[in-house]
Amino acid sequence: MQMDFANHRLDMSRCHVMGVLNATPDSFSDGGRFSRLDAALGHALQMVSEGAAFIDVGGESTRPGAQPVPLQEELDRVCPVIEAIHAEMDVAISVDTSAPEVMEEAVRLGAGLINDVRALRQPGALEAAVASGVPVCLMHMQGQPGTMQAQPLYSSVSREVGVFLMERVRLLEEAGMPPDRILLDPGFGFGKSLAHNLELLDSLEQLQTLGYPLLVGMSRKSMLGHITGRDVLERLPAGLAAATIAAMKGASIIRVHDVKETVDAVKVVSAMKEARA
Ligand code: PT1
Numbered sequence: 001m002q003m004d005f006a007n008h009r010l011d012m013s014r015c016h017v018m019g020v021l022n023a024t025p026d027s028f029s030d031g032g033r034f035s036r037l038d039a040a041l042g043h044a045l046q047m048v049s050e051g052a053a054f055i056d057v058g059g060e061s062t063r064p065g066a067q068p069v070p071l072q073e074e075l076d077r078v079c080p081v082i083e084a085i086h087a088e089m090d091v092a093i094s095v096d097t098s099a100p101e102v103m104e105e106a107v108r109l110g111a112g113l114i115n116d117v118r119a120l121r122q123p124g125a126l127e128a129a130v131a132s133g134v135p136v137c138l139m140h141m142q143g144q145p146g147t148m149q150a151q152p153l154y155s156s157v158s159r160e161v162g163v164f165l166m167e168r169v170r171l172l173e174e175a176g177m178p179p180d181r182i183l184l185d186p187g188f189g190f191g192k193s194l195a196h197n198l199e200l201l202d203s204l205e206q207l208q209t210l211g212y213p214l215l216v217g218m219s220r221k222s223m224l225g226h227i228t229g230r231d232v233l234e235r236l237p238a239g240l241a242a243a244t245i246a247a248m249k250g251a252s253i254i255r256v257h258d259v260k261e262t263v264d265a266v267k268v269v270s271a272m273k274e275a276r277a
Contacts, residue, residue, distance in 0.1 A: 003180065003213065006112030006134055008092035010053060012213035015247045015266050018054035018094060018255040019047030020219065023077040024061055040081050048091045051263035054113065056255055057081050058096030062117045064149040074102055079109055086110025100128035107132040117141055117190065119168045126175050135181040137215050138168045142191025157196040158203035161186050166210060184212045189221040197223040204249035217255035218242040240265045
């Protein structure tokens, strides 16, 4: 099952690593727009050389407690980065956005995947994604980033995530999106307790039976902090264990900060799986 991400064809029956590139001002020491762009491109180049198949460019933080960013600010952060990566690097570019205007502009500048943590629920996003001609990743989130960790509640988290995602898939396909341009993501840490995240991780094979490639992101998240008691920058070993589990369970794309280490972990799983055949 090949998928086309704007001139980057990838086999979704294999596992690929997506490197996180934050185009948010707090991510780099502030020396103005040029040096921020420079730093972002350096980071992207590094991740490509480490084996990232995708660079995920995001201008809005969606981690717990984060507030929305005005549209023009998001465009100003994301567009120059995408344009420059497209010009300079041989890698699939993903745009982490919920805004239809950003989707449209990002794809025009070379993005090959729309990664929307709000699963195209913003007005106009469904239509923009269909018109873009590139694949989309639909993610599950309960609530909004600002408040989603206050009181996450489910009767069965894996069932509810599956039902939500399939309802979004139905609407997206009705709007004209071909099924072979859709990926799904359970949304680790988005309105979920540790118990919810663990149940979801354990049930990835079931999610996969829905028939769409899976993308997962657990890198440095608080679920790993809760398990290990470690601060955010000390969570790499836990993140590699989580990535390994996800790869074993059939995830197609793993979204991480630490590309080099994750590529090696995924290679071990892939080598084992290929030795079976
Ligand atoms: C993700 C994801 C994402 N995560 C996709 N896109 C983030 N498709 C941004 C914490 O608990 O998993 N999948 N884009 C980052 N979001 C979070 C959420 C960061 C929770 C940190 C936490 O610490």
